[in-house]
Amino acid sequence: MVNDVLLSANKAFLGQNFSDARAIYEQCFPSNVKELANTLMGKPILKHVFRNYLYSLAFEGDIDKIERLMYEYKAADPHDTIVTSTKGLPTLDSHQETPRLSIIVPIHNSGQYLDFCIQSIREQEFSDFELILINDGSTDSSAEIIERHAAEDSRIKVLTNLQASGNPGTPRNQALAIAKGVYVGFVDSDDWINRDFYSELMSMALESKADIAFSGGFNNHEASGRVSKRTYTAEGFDDPNSSRFKTHDSFMIWDKVFKRSMLEMFNIRLGETKAAVDVPFVFAAYYYAANIVFNDDFIGYNYRRESESSVTVAHRKNSNCEFEFQAFSNVRKWANENSVAGYYFATIDIKLVSSLMYTLKMVSDEYFDGVFEKVKALFTDVDAVSFKEYCVQNQKWWLYKEFLKVRDHSAEDVQLYLNEKEEAAKAKTVEQLITPRYQLEGKNAGIMFFPCWLTNNPYQKLFYQALNEHFDLAVEGYDQKGLRKELIDRKKDKFKFIHLHWLHNFFDFKDPSVLENTIEALSYAKQNGFEIIYTAHNISSHDSENAEDEKRYREQILSFVDHSLAHGELAKQRLIKEFEVPEDSIEIVPHGTYGDFYGEKIDKTQAKEKFGIPAKSTVFLFFGNIKGYKGIFNLLSRFQKLRERRDDIYLIIAGRVLDQELMPELTKQTMDANILFRPGFVQNDEVIDYFSSADLCVLPYEQVLTSGAAMLSVTMRCPVLAPSIGILPEVITPEIGLLFDSFDDMQEQMEMVALGEISLFVDEQFDEAIATFDWKNLAKNISFLRKSF
Known part of the structure; x- marks a missing residue:
């Protein structure tokens, strides 16, 4: 039953005495939004009365308070369909302001890659942006590169820290403090973006007035030159009934754009630890974001993965991982201080458990016991019931089992358990290696080829399709590490040939075991009746720094080869002269054309x-x-x-x-x-x-x-x-x-x-x-x- 005070507030509201109505409503409704949501839950009449309060704010012109209230209320009660659907409320719509986007790039000794990173941003199809470059104490050529680009492009603003901050969060926060864009995007200084990256994200964001616009993944560029796509699914993120509500595959900041007014309203900032700086930022942004847009089919960010500088090696493996514990401590502190809704603590737990289990698996023996005790302490605060429900619904029983193992057992037991899991994972890896990446059915015992490189070049696919059609050969392609005894045992009655491409994959100057394993596998294959084919894509590496060793390694591999395929007469003669390959074992098979693989030319x-x-x-x-x-x-x-x-x-x-x-x-x-x-x-x-x-x-x-x-x-x-x-x-x-x-x-x-x-x-x-x-x-x-x- 609506009490007399609320009736008087409604009377003032109907009489258009909005200031009086607002004052009375504020006496009746809790100021803490979490308490407010609990008060209104299951009371539709009271929710309609609260809507009158929102309209009073609107007539009073208090748009800032309306915006904040609606963010907080939607986050606190995502199931509500009355208050959150209030029509006609004014918003802080600044889409006509310029710049519409602030792009933030923190820079610390990135001179090797920085030029191209900045250029990829300057060449964006979406041009209404400011680019904030923060030189965080660089001692290489970064400052000169920054200065040159800033002189050429008026959209660039430069911040300079004479001393490095020691973490990637501080320079980003400095940039956020001066950013003017309607939206904010982040790019790491050793990465780059496709020309349409921000045009796609900003088109989605502006059209929907979104709080966050997500891309569908990123291109992962390894130091070896291999490129793979990492893709996300947004399933369940905006569904309050899903176990994945407010949970996403990406916990990074650089593959999306964020509405700056939301970031400012809730003072959402990066952490300032050595690593894991995205964690507090993303948790807060995901919680408050009410309007989210996704394009799971769009990928435009290029991430450079350099193994020698990876966070895993530099910060997790050889440290006590204090940065990670601090990050999650800050998140829990934020959640408590801001009266975050109960359901979101379960979301925090999901990320905490998965992140810290990964850390436990990576940390070296020297630091394991210390890290374990801290992880165990944090796991005692995890709501086991809700975490179990998430793992069951998302088929992650293994994660729940790991969680219980850490929570309820000693460091010695857990380390033994993780070592056993690692061995099982290695066995699974072997099984994956001897599982074909590419298959063509055929009546005749055919060819297994190594390595299977179909992602970056259709050469192998077109070649083997032609062999399959003409000779009815079975064909299977494998990772180069799949060339091993287990595979030979499994396939010796079904295949006749082993075909090697690009011999540099089968030896490693820094790891003699790679060549040893290759020689052992080829010898075993020959003993089991296989014939070895080799295609001479090159005779030797054009830029080898170990030419003598490489020649010797290639000679050892070629001693097992029965049939060599050369792309031309010159290649054939070089095989004969430089490696003494028997002339009658070499056939000239030129590099073929690509047919209609790439489609028809356009005008x-x-x-x-x-x-x-x-x-x-x-x-x-x-x-x-x-x-x-x-x-x-x-x-x-x-x-x-x-x-x-x-x-x-x-x-x-x-x-x-x-x-x-x-x-x-x-x-x-x-x-x-x-x-x-x-x-x-x-x-x-x-x-x-x-x-x-x-x-x-x-x-x-x-x-x-x-x-x-x-x-x-x-x-x-x-x-x-x-x-x-x-x-x-x-x-x-x-x-x-x-x-x-x-x-x-x-x-x-x-x-x-x-x-x-x-x-x-x-x-x-x-x-x-x-x-x-x-x-x-x-x-x-x-x-x-x-x-x-």
């Missing part, structure tokens, strides 16, 4: 338009992985000489930079508006755009045996300009391309193409080459397979 004018390039200009394309021996700086210097005389030429550089030390100079030399530098893994659906726009694919290699980029260009009916080295003269005929003998010659031919003195090739001229190098035609000519089947 050249349309393709150039996509890159903002004038239709009548000449476009040179460098495509493929970038390493020192590929001569990219030779191309850049010759292009710049041509640019001194011409404005109608453009250069596109697209591909992964595998020699990271090249990045600062690459970024510096590609600042020309007529150069489009697109480092990183090129998605399959983007390849066609690059080759459709190009008038000439230029390959300025200093060393090469064969070239997948050349064959891709032929496939795309794009003429090639390549050096007359390796097997390229055997492939690049006058009908489909040009060869050069020096880099001066390369420049001269580029200029002649731009001037129209060399007429560009028509599509029909490529027909013969495409037919000759079609995988179906190449595969059927492999003689030892013809004899076997």
